[in-house]
Each structure stands twice: as structure tokens, then as C-alpha cells.
Amino acid sequence: MTAAPNDPTVILEGVGKSYGGRPVVSALSYTLPPGQVVALVGHNGAGKTTQIKMMLGLTRADAGRISVLGADPGHGRAARAQLGYLPESVQFHLSFTGRETLGFYARLKGLPARGHDALFARVGLLDAADRPVRGYSKGMRQRLGLAQALLGAPRLLLLDEPTSGLDPALRRELYGIVADLARQGATVLLSSHALTELEGHAERVIVINQGRKIADGSLAELRRLAGLPSRLRFRASDGGLRRIDLAEAEKVTALRALLDTGAREITLEDPSLDDIYAHFLRSEAA
Numbered sequence: 001m002t003a004a005p006n007d008p009t010v011i012l013e014g015v016g017k018s019y020g021g022r023p024v025v026s027a028l029s030y031t032l033p034p035g036q037v038v039a040l041v042g043h044n045g046a047g048k049t050t051q052i053k054m055m056l057g058l059t060r061a062d063a064g065r066i067s068v069l070g071a072d073p074g075h076g077r078a079a080r081a082q083l084g085y086l087p088e089s090v091q092f093h094l095s096f097t098g099r100e101t102l103g104f105y106a107r108l109k110g111l112p113a114r115g116h117d118a119l120f121a122r123v124g125l126l127d128a129a130d131r132p133v134r135g136y137s138k139g140m141r142q143r144l145g146l147a148q149a150l151l152g153a154p155r156l157l158l159l160d161e162p163t164s165g166l167d168p169a170l171r172r173e174l175y176g177i178v179a180d181l182a183r184q185g186a187t188v189l190l191s192s193h194a195l196t197e198l199e200g201h202a203e204r205v206i207v208i209n210q211g212r213k214i215a216d217g218s219l220a221e222l223r224r225l226a227g228l229p230s231r232l233r234f235r236a237s238d239g240g241l242r243r244i245d246l247a248e249a250e251k252v253t254a255l256r257a258l259l260d261t262g263a264r265e266i267t268l269e270d271p272s273l274d275d276i277y278a279h280f281l282r283s284e285a286a
């Protein structure tokens with residue numbers, strides 16, 4: 001069976017997975033539509049890589065159903081050819097050049113081994129394509145890893161912590177490439193430890209704790225759901241510094257009232273994404 005263009009790219013229904021009798025993914029359900037950039041966010045060991053590996057068919061779910069590009073994960077040549085995967089730590093044969101490396105991965109995907117200059121250029125490696133990987137910096141190896149994941153214009157891109165260890169410039173470039181792919185209709189799932197760096201880059205965030213989904217929505221929706229107060233700081237008319245926590249609905253009235261009292265040096269701080277993330281983890285533990 002193949003998927004129609006608007007069908008979800010990935011469907012997880014009640015998925016469970018245990019290792020040695022210990023559940024690492026439990027009763028997990030979500031769908032990923034075409035053209036969406038989704039971040040899977042959770043602490044170390046939350047089960048993010050396990051989910052990606054199940055989507056790739058590298059490990060099997062013990063319970064529930066997974067469909068990837070209209071097929072069972074790991075089955076269907078057509079589905080596999082439309083999938084790109086960047087593992088958490090990329091290992092390459094060091095004596096191969098970048099070009100030989102990409103040629104090797106292209107053949108695995110059933111694509112021509114040569115003719116990938118546009119891809120090298122896209123990840124900023126064209127000048128280094130004929131040098132052995134041994135001489136590549138960590139950032140260059142990440143770029144090569146990304147290039148192999150992008151081979152064949154995948155409809156589903158699975159990126160396992162793609163920004164860890166990247167400098168800010170390369171991180172921005174990676175998010176730029178991800179946004180371009182999503183605009184062209186690809187589904188991008190990336191895992192991350194941190195909500196903070198996802199602002200403006202992921203339309204949707206799925207927060208995972210101990211293998212369970214504890215929140216799912218845009219960052220704006222997560223902010224609203226968390227309902228955390230904003231922090232108002234000011235110097236009161238008596239010269240003392242004060243701090244008040246305000247709910248969203250109270251902000252405007254409180255600010256107006258404060259200005260009438262002659263307060264100065266007023267700052268209003270919204271809850272950070274880290275605060276929101278901690279809130280969801282806390283409410284799960286409660």
C-alpha cells in the first residue's frame with residue numbers, strides 16, 4: 001500500500017516498547033502530517049531515539065501500530081527510499097572522501113552514486129567534497145551526515161538531536177534547510193533536549209517523559225496550556241524594588257494600575273520555554 005499525498009506521513013497508535021521488561025515507550029499515539037516540522041522533546045532516556053528507530057524499522061514495537069509513508073516500518077522499498085535519517089552520532093569511514101561517502105549512501109538508497117554536487121553545495125561542503133573525511137571538523141562531519149540524510153529528496157526526515165555540538169551558524173543553516181524541505185512538503189521530525197532553541201523552528205512540539213506523551217502543540221499552545229505567570233519587576237514610589245507574578249489575564253490592568261502609582265524601572269518577563277518545559281515535567285510527576 002502507498003500513501004496518498006495528504007495522508008499522514010507517520011501514524012503511531014498505542015505504541016509500546018520494553019527492553020528487558022522495562023517499558024521505554026508506553027501507549028504512544030500521534031500522527032505527523034506532510035509539510036510539518038515537529039520536535040520530539042525530552043530528557044536523556046525519555047525514549048526519543050527508540051521512537052525514531054521504530055519508525056525506521058530498526059527495532060519493532062511490542063504493542064500498537066506504526067505506519068510510515070503508508071507501509072509497515074522497515075518494509076516496502078518505496079517507503080525506505082523516501083526516508084532520510086541522521087543518527088545521533090554520525091560515524092563515517094575516515095579514509096573515504098566526502099564524495100565517496102555520499103556515493104556509498106546513495107547506492108544503499110538505490111540512487112546514482114555520482115552527481116550530488118548540488119547537495120554538497122547545499123550543506124556547504126562542495127570545496128571539501130574530494131578530501132578524506134579524516135580531515136573534516138566535527139561540524140563538517142555533521143554537514144556530511146545531513147547531506148546523506150537529504151539524499152533523494154526524502155518525504156520523511158528523521159533527525160536525532162541534529163543540533164547537538166553545532167555552532168550557532170551551522171545550527172541556523174540546518175534549521176533553514178529543514179524549513180525549505182518542509183515547504184516542499186516533507187515531514188521533518190527532530191529530537192531535542194531543549195525547548196529553547198526550537199522557537200521559530202518547530203511548528204509543533206511533542207514533549208515526552210519516560211516514554212509517554214505529556215504535551216503536544218505549538219509553542220504558543222504549550223505556553224497557554226501551561227498558564228504560567230509573567231513576572232513584573234519595578235521600583236516602587238518609596239524607592240524599593242518589588243516583584244509580582246501575574247496571570248495572562250491580569251497583565252494589562254496591573255500595568256495600568258502600577259503606572260498610576262508612580263512606579264519606575266518596570267520590566268515584564270514572560271515565562272521562558274525552559275520554565276514551560278519544567279512545568280509539564282512537574283505536572284506529570286505530580
Ligand SMILES: Nc1ncnc2c1ncn2[C@@H]1O[C@H](COP(=O)(O)OP(=O)(O)OP(=O)(O)O)[C@@H](O)[C@H]1O
Pocket residue numbers: 019020024042043044045046047048049050051088
Ligand atoms: N537496545 C537497548 N537495550 C536496552 N535498553 C535500551 C536499548 N535502547 C534504549 N534503551 C533504553 O531505553 C531508554 C530510552 O532510550 P532512548 O535512546 O530512546 O532515549 P532518548 O530519549 O533518545 O535519550 P537521549 O536523549 O539520551 O538520546 C533508555 O533508558 C535506554 O537506556
